[in-house]
Amino acid sequence: EDKVVQSPLSLVVHEGDTVTLNCSYEVTNFRSLLWYKQEKKAPTFLFMLTSSGIEKKSGRLSSILDKKELFSILNITATQTGDSAIYLCAALTGGYQKVTFGTGTKLQVIP
Amino acid sequence: DSGVTQTPKHLITATGQRVTLRCSPRSGDLSVYWYQQSLDQGLQFLIQYYNGEERAKGNILERFSAQQFPDLHSELNLSSLELGDSALYFCASSVGGSYTDTQYFGPGTRLTVL
Numbered sequence: 001e002d003k004v005v006q007s008p009l010s011l012v013v014h015e016g017d018t019v020t021l022n023c024s025y026e027v028t029n030f031r032s033l034l035w036y037k038q039e040k041k042a043p044t045f046l047f048m049l050t051s052s053g054i055e056k057k058s059g060r061l062s063s064i065l066d067k068k069e070l071f072s073i074l075n076i077t078a079t080q081t082g083d084s085a086i087y088l089c090a091a092l093t094g095g096y097q098k099v100t101f102g103t104g105t106k107l108q109v110i111p
Numbered sequence: 112d113s114g115v116t117q118t119p120k121h122l123i124t125a126t127g128q129r130v131t132l133r134c135s136p137r138s139g140d141l142s143v144y145w146y147q148q149s150l151d152q153g154l155q156f157l158i159q160y161y162n163g164e165e166r167a168k169g170n171i172l173e174r175f176s177a178q179q180f181p182d183l184h185s186e187l188n189l190s191s192l193e194l195g196d197s198a199l200y201f202c203a204s205s206v207g208g209s210y211t212d213t214q215y216f217g218p219g220t221r222l223t224v225l
Contacts, residue, residue, distance in 0.1 A: 002213075034153050042169040043210060048153030088210065092154075098113065099154070099203070101211045 002027040004091050006102035013109055017079050021105045023089035024071040031092045033065050033072045038086040038104065046074070048092075079109045114138065115204050115217035123223045129190040132220045136183055136204030142166070143185040144205070144214060145177055149198040160185055161208035189222070197224045 003026045013019055025033065032050045036043035047056045049065035049072060056063050060079075065072045076083055086104040093100070114137035124130055136143050141162045146154040156169035160179035171177075174192075179185040189196060199221050203214035 032153070036156075038210065042159075042167040043156050044169070045153045045155050098216060099214050101213070103211055 002091065002093065002098070002100040004089060004100050004102040006087075006089055006105050008105060009103065010106040011108070013079055013107070015080060015109055015111055017109075018075065018077045019079060019107060021074040021076075021087050021089075021107070022071060023073070023102055025089075025091040025100075026070065027091045027093050027100060029094045030067070031094045034090045034092060034099070035063055035072070035074050036088040036090065038088055039084075043088060046087075076107075079107075081109050081111060083107060084109045113215040113217065115202060115215050117200075117202050117217035117220050119220060120218065121221045121223070123225065124192060125225055126192055126194060128192050128224075129188065130192065130222065132187040132189070132200055132202075132222075134185045134187070134202030134204075134217055136185070136202075137215055140204035140206050140215070141183065142205045142208050142212070142214075143179055143183070144203040145171075145185070145187050146201040146203065147198045148201060148219075154201065157187070159208075159210075166208055167210070192224045194224050197222055 007022045035046040047063045052067040063074045088104045090101040116135045145157040157171040159167040177187045199219045201219045203216045205212035205214045
């Protein structure tokens with residue numbers, strides 16, 4: 001059974017701190033790793049990672065994939081209160097075109 | 112075969128036109144999600160329906176609308192089409208309404224706007 005595990009489940013940081021969110025996966029027929037930010041109900045796409053070792057960056061957010069060790073990290077530097085959300089990672093697998101989500105990491109950034 | 116079906120497979124139309132994409136979820140699944148994927152972009156979440164009601168809304172344009180019918184199939188309507196709407200449109204379904212439920216994807220509808 002495909003499995004995606006995120007850690008930590010929840011964290012609280014002060015504005016300006018840097019956080020690292022972890023995502024490990026055990027899936028068959030892996031294609032890509034996706035990161036989403038979920039505020040309220042709808043998720044927003046952040047990154048899609050397909051190749052190992054290539055960092056993707058968007059402003060203060062960056063992410064990298066390690067296909068050998070089967071994990072990905074999402075870094076957020078200089079956190080702001082607007083970064084407070086649930087961060088979801090998901091493994092996209094070929095064949096049945098299935099996406100398996102992790103349970104998410106709830107990030108709270110306090111002033 | 113994921114059990115999710117989408118029709119048509121490929122659609123070519125002109126700018127300004129309107130199209131309807133259709134999705135039938137897996138048997139027993141109550142949630143339907145619509146995504147748009149263009150080039151090498153990840154899945155851009157558009158909208159989710161759960162048991163006939165809109166559950167969550169993502170980056171769906173006002174020109175786009177969707178609905179889920181009593182038999183749980185869903186339709187995505189795209190109107191006043193623009194060149195930039197050309198993309199692969201995926202439908203996915205899951206048993207429950209939580210976004211962390213495993214989603215099973217259909218084969219997609221490739222829309223080309225000329």
